[in-house]
Amino acid sequence: MSIPDIVIENVSLTLGETRVFNEFSLRMSERRVAVIGRNGAGKSQLARLVAGLLAPDTGRVRVEDIDVGRDRRAALATVGILFQNPDHQIIFPTVEEELAFGLRSQGLDPREAARRVSDMLARFNRADWATRAVHTLSQGQRHLVCLMAVLLMAPRVIVLDEPFAGLDMATALRLTRYLETVDQQLVHITHDLPAVEDYDRAIWLDGGTVRADGPPAQVLPAYRAAMVALGGSDAFTDI
Numbered sequence: 001m002s003i004p005d006i007v008i009e010n011v012s013l014t015l016g017e018t019r020v021f022n023e024f025s026l027r028m029s030e031r032r033v034a035v036i037g038r039n040g041a042g043k044s045q046l047a048r049l050v051a052g053l054l055a056p057d058t059g060r061v062r063v064e065d066i067d068v069g070r071d072r073r074a075a076l077a078t079v080g081i082l083f084q085n086p087d088h089q090i091i092f093p094t095v096e097e098e099l100a101f102g103l104r105s106q107g108l109d110p111r112e113a114a115r116r117v118s119d120m121l122a123r124f125n126r127a128d129w130a131t132r133a134v135h136t137l138s139q140g141q142r143h144l145v146c147l148m149a150v151l152l153m154a155p156r157v158i159v160l161d162e163p164f165a166g167l168d169m170a171t172a173l174r175l176t177r178y179l180e181t182v183d184q185q186l187v188h189i190t191h192d193l194p195a196v197e198d199y200d201r202a203i204w205l206d207g208g209t210v211r212a213d214g215p216p217a218q219v220l221p222a223y224r225a226a227m228v229a230l231g232g233s234d235a236f237t238d239i
């Protein structure tokens with residue numbers, strides 16, 4: 001499977017009073033891309049731009065030649081996103097309804113959608129969750145539902161916006177390990193540096209610009225050293 005090309009061209013974005021990006025450009029065509037950076041660096045807004053959840057004020061974001069900020073329908077089929085909080089993406093009361101929703105909105109008939117949903121649940125040994133009320137699942141379990149929902153859509157790119165923060169170590173490791181095996185291109189935003197050590201590329205965002213970009217073996221130690229140095233200061237004014 002070829003790796004999709006994510007092209008961010010001269011993007012400017014202002015939210016409220018904050019100029020998050022100013023004429024920002026970046027191209028990502030590696031299979032596994034890590035995005036790291038301090039709180040407020042612009043990582044989540046970058047994730048939203050790539051997933052087409054946010055349109056830039058000026059400039060363009062293309063994923064495989066789809067202008068994701070303008071063509072929502074094509075963006076949904078091309079890019080999947082997992083958020084830190086699964087409750088930001090779960091809409092339906094039961095697991096099977098939640099999982100079938102994306103497929104139905106892609107025009108699949110109810111019987112075929114139901115078949116794919118039960119196949120996906122079986123793949124994770126969770127056939128028993130079909131009629132389960134989503135709110136009765138733990139946070140880690142709800143994350144798994146979101147991952148299944150994204151996989152069912154078979155997007156070409158999966159954007160991970162710190163989806164495993166707050167999960168117990170075993171669950172986080174298991175989900176991370178599973179994601180390593182998927183065919184999709186991954187753009188993984190994280191503060192967990194060891195989780196992305198083996199990635200093809202690491203991008204350090206700082207104040208809406210790229211501070212460092214290259215192999216994780218170079219970028220991660222530089223980032224870690226800078227964070228340790230900053231952590232030694234008592235000022236909170238730079239957050």
Ligand SMILES: Nc1ncnc2c1ncn2[C@@H]1O[C@H](COP(=O)(O)OP(=O)(O)OP(=O)(O)O)[C@@H](O)[C@H]1O
Binds near residue numbers: 044046
């Ligand atoms: N709705 C909004 N209105 C105004 N400013 C916003 C809004 N959303 C984000 N911002 C600002 O945009 C900047 C980038 O935020 P973003 O959420 O992308 O940071 P981040 O790198 O994901 O941080 P974290 O690691 O804390 O999640 C921050 O300065 C933030 O305060």
